[in-house]
Amino acid sequence: MRVGIVGAGVAGLAAARVLRARGHQVTIFEGREEVGGQVVTFPVGGEELECFYHHIFTNDTAVIRYIEDLGLLEHLKWIEPRNAHFVKGRMYPFVTPLDLLKFTAIPLVSRVRLGLAALWLRRRKDGLTRYEGVTAREWMQKAVGKKAFDAFWGALLRGKFADQADNVGMVWLWNKVYLRFSSRKGGGSKESLGYLEGSFKRYYRTLADRLEADGVAIHLNTPVERVAAAEGAVKGIEAGGQFHEFDQVLMTTPNIITMKICPDLPADYRSVLERVRYQWATCLILALDRPLTPYYWLSIGDDLPFVACVEHTNFMPVERYGGNHVVYLSNYTPPGHPVLDMDAEQVFASYLAGIKRLNPAFDPSWVREKWFFKDPGGQPVITTNYSASIPEMRTGVEGLYLSNTTQVYPEDRGQNYSLLLGEKAAALMDEDWRRAAGSQDAAI
Ligand SMILES: Cc1cc2nc3c(=O)[nH]c(=O)nc-3n(C[C@H](O)[C@H](O)[C@H](O)COP(=O)(O)OP(=O)(O)OC[C@H]3O[C@@H](n4cnc5c(N)ncnc54)[C@H](O)[C@@H]3O)c2cc1C
Structure with missing residues (x-):
């Protein structure tokens, strides 16, 4: 199968690795001059450094x-x-749990409530179902009180989500606390x-070198202008003034870009993409x-x-x-x-x-x-009932797939989840291809 991938970020490279390992011909188009996507770097004093902390x-x-x-x-x-x-x-x-007791910006009772809320959340494995319809503000303010909320969680939510802070779902906040605690080595206090x-880009560059050595074509400085489809099926990619034919295409771009360069997306799919800010x-x-x-x-x-x-x-x-x-x-x-x-x-x-x-x-x-x-x-922005805003990987155009950070849930977006999404999308594409090939064989 000939596969085109739009974007050489974390998801694009992970998908290419799986697809190539399963024997497909893979071509990646990347608009920037280097691979890595949001793990983009620049040199400081002779060392590569992420443009966005990682x-x-x-x-x-x-x-x-x-x-x-x-x-x-x-x-x-x-x-x-x-x-x-x-x-x-x-x-x-804020290094050990004991530091919470020294957080004298708020009264002792508020500190205790902050600590108890964190302890409660770190033990909730079922946060996804429990908190889907509740906003972080609603739950947290009730749990810790207004003073503690304003001094701590409220400020962080406002900082990260600005005018959308009050719409952020409790699932997002629960998972932040839950994952942060479970990442403490050996359950330790630090x-x-x-x-x-x-820099992290180092492993994406090494991965890209391996992929190229294994036959994957990576076109840098080549923004995709349009993904073409006809009769409900993907046909190929227009990039660098040329048309490239593909059997399947994977988009790893944010929803806003995906909608721009894929004009043939069905209206119901597009409306899901539009939902996420x-x-x-x-x-x-x-x-x-x-x-x-x-x-x-x-x-x-x-x-x-x-x-x-x-x-x-x-x-x-x-x-x-x-x-x-x-x-x-x-x-x-x-x-x-x-x-x-x-x-x-x-x-x-x-x-x-x-x-x-x-x-x-x-x-x-x-x-x-x-x-x-x-x-x-x-x-x-991860709002309440976010499950309904997650776009499917299959876009509704046959052979056209999507893997991007809006599909990371209930975890917060991160390299780890983009790698897993890229791998999952690739496995799905391979499966669909084999199923379609199998049914053609059966028809013959
Ligand atoms: C401020 C910030 C801090 C972060 N901190 C951390 C952290 O501490 N730890 C962590 O693990 N993760 C962190 N992340 C998240 C992590 O970087 C992302 O989850 C991950 O890089 C997303 O990968 P992606 O492949 O899904 O998307 P992207 O990285 O966005 O990849 C999409 C690619 O598509 C390319 N593209 C766009 N348009 C076109 C086009 N028309 N044609 C061709 N190519 C195109 C882009 O240039 C990009 O390379 C952070 C992210 C940000 C923004």
Whole structure:
């Protein structure tokens, strides 16, 4: 079978690996100049760094399997991160469960309620059915009270989902807590996060090299303009001024792009794709001559223009980045937000007062370099009853399939789940092909 894949991100590469292993001819088209998709990187002080912060959890077993298969396991480092929450102008460490008791931004009774709610959620295996129709705000505010909600969960939800925060389903929040606890090594009180030296893109590049050596064609810098179908079946892909015929096509692009380049999608399928809204992900990255904070992950509970301050070099050694202290100031915004039209200088100017709130001694002269990155498909908004908004992998056009982050549920989007989705889509495509070939043989 001749298969075309649109997108050489995590899902596209994982699908190509399975399809090739099952003997199909695979061609990938990627609009960007390199593979990896949202795991896109750029060099800082001679080392590749993700444009959007990335780490993995111990239960991201698919990522670990890929890294191992590609012979890179010795470069996967497990680190106990120093995490904290910034609220009412202060940083509160959140490394062990005991830190919750020292979270004096809220009364003791609120702290106890926060802790009990987390303990309750980490034990609920049935959160998917239990919480489908409930918003995170409704459940959490009732469980922990308004003070604790506003200082902690409410702030995080607003930061990540902005005007959509009140519509976010409790399933999303339950699963965050559930997975985070279950990723603690050996059930310990401290969390371990994984990072691949030289960036995660390193294993996608290695995987792409292996795929190419195995006969998969990867066309970089080749955005797909249109996926053509006729009489309800896919025919091929228009890209780089040429038409390429395929028996099957897998889209790994976000819904918004998929709808644009697949004009023949049936109306009912299109209406499911339209249902999911995305927040843009934005990251201002600063290379500093000294540390900004003592923490790796600082979530922001106060009203600052960013929702997290991720100081990568409080996690990986600063020497790897030419002595630059690397800080991500991350945010999620709805489409049309003014920050999306700004360059790195303008974003920095608008964040300056916020950065000084984190470290009053901060001076712009500490900044050696700055970059600003944004992605329109950064975060699908996971609303209540989200199951009904998940698009099927089969699109309703014969031979045309979809695998993207809107299908990750109840987990939050992550490399692990995109790898699994890519593999699942490939297995489905192969199965459909074999079934169709079998019924043709039977007819003969
Ligand atoms: C801010 C941020 C932080 C994250 N942090 C983490 C983390 O800490 N840990 C973790 O595991 N995961 C994290 N993720 C999630 C992870 O990166 C994604 O789940 C995963 O990369 C998605 O892969 P994908 O293949 O489904 O989609 P994508 O990566 O979006 O791949 C789609 C590909 O299609 C290409 N494309 C688009 N249009 C066209 C076209 N017309 N023609 C050809 N190609 C096209 C794109 O360039 C892209 O390469 C994060 C994501 C973001 C945005």
